[in-house]
Amino acid sequence: MRVPNIWLRDNCQCATCVHTETxxxxxxxxxxxxxxSIKSHEIQEDGINVGWSDGHNSKYTMGFLRHACTDFGMKNIVRRGLSKLEIWDSSIASDPPKVSYDWFSRGDFVKMILNRIRQYGFCYIDDVPFNEPEPTEKLLERISFIRPTHYGGFYDFTADLASADTAYTNIALEAHTDTTYFSDPAGLQAFHLLSHTEGEGGASLLVDGFKVAKDLYESDMEAYEVLSTVDVHCHASGNDGISIQPYKGFPVLQHDLTSGNLLQVRWNSSDRASVDLPMDRVDEWYNAARKWDALVKKKGNEYWEQLTPGRLLIFDNWRVMHGRSAFTGKRRICGAYINRDDWISKYKMLHHGREKVLSHLL
Ligand SMILES: [Fe+2]
Ligand SMILES: [Zn+2]
Structure with a gap:
C-alpha cells in the first residue's frame, strides 16, 4: 500500500497535531x-517512528496504519453506521420488533431500540405510561434531542386541524414519508396514541420503502433509474405566512454514490411540487412513479396495526412509509422528530463504542 507523505504527515496523531481532548x-x-519527505524512520514492535523533513517527529501505531490502509470494508460499516437490514412485508405483523418499557432503566435500553430500528426500520416500545405524554418525551430524549419544526417540538394534540395539515384531521392517509419539504427530512418519527374515545378506526399502516425499492429494482430497472435521478420539489404551505421548501429538489430514491447503497426514500404525493424535467418529458417521471405507487399499495407490502395506548412506535422516516385509515371520535397523539445524524451517530456510539468509532475516522 502506497501512503502519500502529505497524508501521513497531515494525520500525525501526536498532541501537537491533534488536540487530546477535543x-x-x-x-x-x-x-x-x-x-x-521522510528523513528517518525506525520500526518498533508496536509501530513506526518517523522523522520528517520539516523537523517534526511522528509515531504511527500498527493499529492506526492498519485502519487507515486496509480496513476499508469495516471503515465503511462503522462510519456509515451500516447494519444488516431485514427487509420485510406484511408478514412482519406476526412478530414485529419490540422492546419493553420495563427495561427503561437498563443501560442498554436505547441501544436495543436503535439496533432494531437500524435493522427493521421501526420498533415498538410496549407498556409506556399513557396517562400523560411526559414518559414518552423522556424516552425520546434519551435517544437525542427533539427536532423543532414550524409545528413545534414534542407534540401532544387531539385531531382538530389546528396545524393546517392533513395529519391533524381524521381522514385516511396513504403511505408516505414526512417532511420531504426539508432538504434533511426528519430522521426518526415517533407516535404514541395516548387515547381514542367516542369512536373507532385509525389503524396504522407501515410500508418498508427499501422492500418496495427492491421490488421496483427487480421488476423495472428503467423506472428505478428515473426515480433515482429526477429531482422532485416539495413544500409545506398550510400555515399562515409559511411556505417551507428545500433549497433544491431531491429524487424519490437517494443513493450513497460511493457505496451504491440506497440511503433514503422520499415519498409524499400530498406535499409534492414540481418535477425537475422539461414539460414535454415530465410523463417519464409519472410513468415511473405510477409503478412505484402500485408497489407501495400492494397488499403484500402493507403492514397494518391497530395501535393502542401504551405502545409507542418509533420508525426511520428515511426508510419506512407510514399512513393510517380514517377514524371517528377523538384521538390524542403525542410524538416527535429526531434528526438523522443525531440518531445514527448515537446508534454508532452505542453499537460500536467510542474507541471504534474514532479509530475509523481516517
Ligand atoms: Fe405523516
Ligand atoms: Zn504531530
Missing part, C-alpha cells in the same frame, strides 16, 4: 511543505 486538528495542513 480530537480536533491543531496542525495547519497547508503549512506542510508540498515536498515533505
Amino acid at each position: 480530537k480536533q486538528r491543531l496542525l495547519d495542513t497547508f503549512k506542510i511543505p508540498q515536498d515533505i
Whole structure:
C-alpha cells in the first residue's frame, strides 16, 4: 500500500497535531511543505517512528496504519453506521420488533431500540405510561434531542386541524414519508396514541420503502433509474405566512454514490411540487412513479396495526412509509422528530463504542 507523505504527515496523531481532548486538528495542513519527505524512520514492535523533513517527529501505531490502509470494508460499516437490514412485508405483523418499557432503566435500553430500528426500520416500545405524554418525551430524549419544526417540538394534540395539515384531521392517509419539504427530512418519527374515545378506526399502516425499492429494482430497472435521478420539489404551505421548501429538489430514491447503497426514500404525493424535467418529458417521471405507487399499495407490502395506548412506535422516516385509515371520535397523539445524524451517530456510539468509532475516522 502506497501512503502519500502529505497524508501521513497531515494525520500525525501526536498532541501537537491533534488536540487530546477535543480530537480536533491543531496542525495547519497547508503549512506542510508540498515536498515533505521522510528523513528517518525506525520500526518498533508496536509501530513506526518517523522523522520528517520539516523537523517534526511522528509515531504511527500498527493499529492506526492498519485502519487507515486496509480496513476499508469495516471503515465503511462503522462510519456509515451500516447494519444488516431485514427487509420485510406484511408478514412482519406476526412478530414485529419490540422492546419493553420495563427495561427503561437498563443501560442498554436505547441501544436495543436503535439496533432494531437500524435493522427493521421501526420498533415498538410496549407498556409506556399513557396517562400523560411526559414518559414518552423522556424516552425520546434519551435517544437525542427533539427536532423543532414550524409545528413545534414534542407534540401532544387531539385531531382538530389546528396545524393546517392533513395529519391533524381524521381522514385516511396513504403511505408516505414526512417532511420531504426539508432538504434533511426528519430522521426518526415517533407516535404514541395516548387515547381514542367516542369512536373507532385509525389503524396504522407501515410500508418498508427499501422492500418496495427492491421490488421496483427487480421488476423495472428503467423506472428505478428515473426515480433515482429526477429531482422532485416539495413544500409545506398550510400555515399562515409559511411556505417551507428545500433549497433544491431531491429524487424519490437517494443513493450513497460511493457505496451504491440506497440511503433514503422520499415519498409524499400530498406535499409534492414540481418535477425537475422539461414539460414535454415530465410523463417519464409519472410513468415511473405510477409503478412505484402500485408497489407501495400492494397488499403484500402493507403492514397494518391497530395501535393502542401504551405502545409507542418509533420508525426511520428515511426508510419506512407510514399512513393510517380514517377514524371517528377523538384521538390524542403525542410524538416527535429526531434528526438523522443525531440518531445514527448515537446508534454508532452505542453499537460500536467510542474507541471504534474514532479509530475509523481516517
Ligand atoms: Fe405523516
Ligand atoms: Zn504531530
